[in-house]
Amino acid sequence: MCKKMSKSPSAIIKLRIFAACVIAVLGFCVLIGRLFYIQIIESEEYQRQAAETQLKLTEIAPNRGAIYDSNGNKLALSTTAWTICVAPNNIKSETDKELIISGLSEILGVSESYLREKCERDTLYAAIKARVGKEVVEEVTAFATNNGVSRCIFVEEDVSRKYPYENFAASVIGFVNSDYVGSYGLESYYDDILSGTPGKLISAKDSWGQKMPFEYDELYSSEDGNSIVTTIDEGIQYFVEKHLELAVKEHDVQQRAACIAMDPNTGKILAMATKGDFDPNSYTTLPDSVKEEIGKLPEDEQGAATTQAQYDMWRNKAISDPYEPGSVFKIITLAAALDSNTTTLGDHFSCIGYANVADRKISCWKTYGHGDQTLAQAVQNSCNPAFIQIGMNMGISNFQNYFEAFGLTEKTNIDLPGEAASIYHTKMTEMNLASSAFGQTFKVTPIQLITAVSAAVNGGNLYEPYLVQKVISSDGSVVEEYEPTLVRQVISEQTSKTVREILETVVSDGSGRTAAVPGYKIGGKTGTSEKLDQLTEEGEVEAYVSSFLAVAPAEDPQIVILLLLDEAQMENPFGSVVAAPVVGAMLADILPYMGIEPNYTEAELEAMTGKVKDVSEQLVHDAMTVLRLQGYSVTISGEGSTVVAQSPEAGSQLSAGGTITLYTDESLIPKEIEVPDVAGMSVTEVNNMIIGAGLKLKLIGVSESATDQVAYSQTPAAGEMVMPGTIIEVSFTINSEEPEEGEG
Numbered sequence: 001m002c003k004k005m006s007k008s009p010s011a012i013i014k015l016r017i018f019a020a021c022v023i024a025v026l027g028f029c030v031l032i033g034r035l036f037y038i039q040i041i042e043s044e045e046y047q048r049q050a051a052e053t054q055l056k057l058t059e060i061a062p063n064r065g066a067i068y069d070s071n072g073n074k075l076a077l078s079t080t081a082w083t084i085c086v087a088p089n090n091i092k093s094e095t096d097k098e099l100i101i102s103g104l105s106e107i108l109g110v111s112e113s114y115l116r117e118k119c120e121r122d123t124l125y126a127a128i129k130a131r132v133g134k135e136v137v138e139e140v141t142a143f144a145t146n147n148g149v150s151r152c153i154f155v156e157e158d159v160s161r162k163y164p165y166e167n168f169a170a171s172v173i174g175f176v177n178s179d180y181v182g183s184y185g186l187e188s189y190y191d192d193i194l195s196g197t198p199g200k201l202i203s204a205k206d207s208w209g210q211k212m213p214f215e216y217d218e219l220y221s222s223e224d225g226n227s228i229v230t231t232i233d234e235g236i237q238y239f240v241e242k243h244l245e246l247a248v249k250e251h252d253v254q255q256r257a258a259c260i261a262m263d264p265n266t267g268k269i270l271a272m273a274t275k276g277d278f279d280p281n282s283y284t285t286l287p288d289s290v291k292e293e294i295g296k297l298p299e300d301e302q303g304a305a306t307t308q309a310q311y312d313m314w315r316n317k318a319i320s321d322p323y324e325p326g327s328v329f330k331i332i333t334l335a336a337a338l339d340s341n342t343t344t345l346g347d348h349f350s351c352i353g354y355a356n357v358a359d360r361k362i363s364c365w366k367t368y369g370h371g372d373q374t375l376a377q378a379v380q381n382s383c384n385p386a387f388i389q390i391g392m393n394m395g396i397s398n399f400q401n402y403f404e405a406f407g408l409t410e411k412t413n414i415d416l417p418g419e420a421a422s423i424y425h426t427k428m429t430e431m432n433l434a435s436s437a438f439g440q441t442f443k444v445t446p447i448q449l450i451t452a453v454s455a456a457v458n459g460g461n462l463y464e465p466y467l468v469q470k471v472i473s474s475d476g477s478v479v480e481e482y483e484p485t486l487v488r489q490v491i492s493e494q495t496s497k498t499v500r501e502i503l504e505t506v507v508s509d510g511s512g513r514t515a516a517v518p519g520y521k522i523g524g525k526t527g528t529s530e531k532l533d534q535l536t537e538e539g540e541v542e543a544y545v546s547s548f549l550a551v552a553p554a555e556d557p558q559i560v561i562l563l564l565l566d567e568a569q570m571e572n573p574f575g576s577v578v579a580a581p582v583v584g585a586m587l588a589d590i591l592p593y594m595g596i597e598p599n600y601t602e603a604e605l606e607a608m609t610g611k612v613k614d615v616s617e618q619l620v621h622d623a624m625t626v627l628r629l630q631g632y633s634v635t636i637s638g639e640g641s642t643v644v645a646q647s648p649e650a651g652s653q654l655s656a657g658g659t660i661t662l663y664t665d666e667s668l669i670p671k672e673i674e675v676p677d678v679a680g681m682s683v684t685e686v687n688n689m690i691i692g693a694g695l696k697l698k699l700i701g702v703s704e705s706a707t708d709q710v711a712y713s714q715t716p717a718a719g720e721m722v723m724p725g726t727i728i729e730v731s732f733t734i735n736s737e738e739p740e741e742g743e744g
Helices: 009-041 043-054 094-108 112-119 134-146 185-189 191-195 234-250 288-295 299-314 326-339 375-381 384-394 396-405 430-437 446-457 493-509 580-593 602-607 620-629 683-692
Strands: 055-060 074-086 126-132 153-162 199-204 218-220 227-230 257-262 269-275 348-351 354-357 360-363 371-374 461-463 468-472 478-481 486-489 523-530 544-552 559-566 633-637 645-647 659-663 696-700 709-715 727-734
Touching (some): 094 112, 094 134, 126 153, 134 153, 185 191, 234 257, 234 269, 234 580, 234 620, 257 580, 288 299, 326 375, 326 396, 326 430, 326 493, 326 523, 326 544, 348 375, 354 384, 360 384, 360 430, 375 384, 384 430, 446 461, 446 544, 493 523, 493 544, 523 580, 544 580, 559 580, 580 620, 620 633, 620 659, 683 696
Parallel strands (some): 696 727
Antiparallel strands (some): 055 199, 074 126, 199 218, 257 269, 257 559, 461 486, 523 544, 544 559, 645 659
């Protein structure tokens, strides 16, 4: 019997080695295959996943273009700012987290709950507060360094929008929102031009968000936005806003006020303002009075009320709020009637205090009527019955054709967002014609009305209004330039000349006298429109829009101004009483600023002589009108609306061209000065004494050839108490001799 042979130990070892080699080769093949699959077949997918975890994309904000006025003043500009961020994944302890939350809450003024949510995110970084200034950055950096949490807090450079003039032209400029996108105004309308193109920086980062040791940066540069140059003239805008703001205070205007100044020969907007308004630097902040009223509402209504109040505050009343224009519209009726030859300068109109149309009685503002009037007198008197007759003579078809030709059935196409359309009679009745002829029962926007009136006075040409005249690049080169756009000729040049001549008589002899400016021919028209959609339950009118439109100079218009005060709180809300003095004050500042020289008539020069009139206790614009017609310039001291004192005092002798200060705040009234005694002093000594005391000097009887002259009398007398700036008249004689009786 045979025995089974067993394998030797060496054979077993060799077998095991072979098996291990086979397994190793197979494993290596699998590994090679897997690497081939990952690195070759699926390489793009894994590269994408690696990039997502290792590459950080940083957006580089472009510089937003500036907004300039027509003189090159920056109304809006971009400045460097920073965003404060935290790195949640770098926060390794509860102690550090609570320290960061409490510290940043105090520095940045944000809630701890907001910060806690940011710090507990599972992300590389979270933005906390954007567009903070350098001082805040320095404070945050010092906090992080001093507390050993620099790895958890960092800053990123950003840009911020600044409006250096604050609420100046706010409703025109608008603002950028928290996402740096233009909202409202020019910022919105020209956002694509101003915003530019963001850049990108792609960098390799480790899991801590730190830059990796090898280079992997790719930069795509940002492209700065272009800038826009507006037609707004900073000087004219300033004068408009100054007087508009004061008018709102004087008359406690309830539904805001608006004013537009336009170059009638091009359509350029020289100024546009709405009051009350807002500061674009803090565009969500409501006036304290509004916040107080909202605070009285139930808590669940306050959020919606706040949002609505902000929308109302931002809205540009000059383009977005249609209103019944009232008697200012009579300019359009006048132009249409003359151009259609349905009314002539020689026509007469009778007013007995009312007119009967169909089955209705329409009253004149003058209850006992104006009697017999020429066409010019009917315009001067702003007589409704006369204009009803003018409208009837024109007829429905003519009236509607001119209404459309003047652009009042369509938007003006001004380069601002939010322009509203007019509301008018498409199927007009005789009653509609009667009321429309004097500016009631339809609505237009202020921008539509001033555009139409500009056509009526500029020779008959209707231009599109516009606010931006050129686009410039960051290096100052002109990218695009905008020229005036002529829409059509509406009336003849001769008709336009006649309209201007009649409007000039409204200010010189009619209801617009308080808008007069000595040395200039001003054309104008008052307006007091009834808000017919706000009648009382008894059908009575209780709300009015007071307005005035001025054309200057009347013989060669360079500027047209439309002012409206919506619901001025006065017993007498007539535009002649409320609005005309305000426009007169604007023009007194604006016309010299524009370089238009005055040319005084003999009657104006005669009115300028005499003593300073007493204007104490008057509203500021009423006081300014009185003094302006005397040929004086006026400065205001104080924020009030009523004059409490004046300097020089009433009764003082002051030459035309002199300046009078009106005080509206008693705390600002300077202390009275005792008039020094200058008897027997020389001219030089008197001058030093009077001027040194804060008074003004008028010399009487001084001769250049005489060398030995002394003062012998003065008015006011020595020892009297007078206001600073009071004029002291000092009479002189020669050789210290008293003058004979009758001299001086």
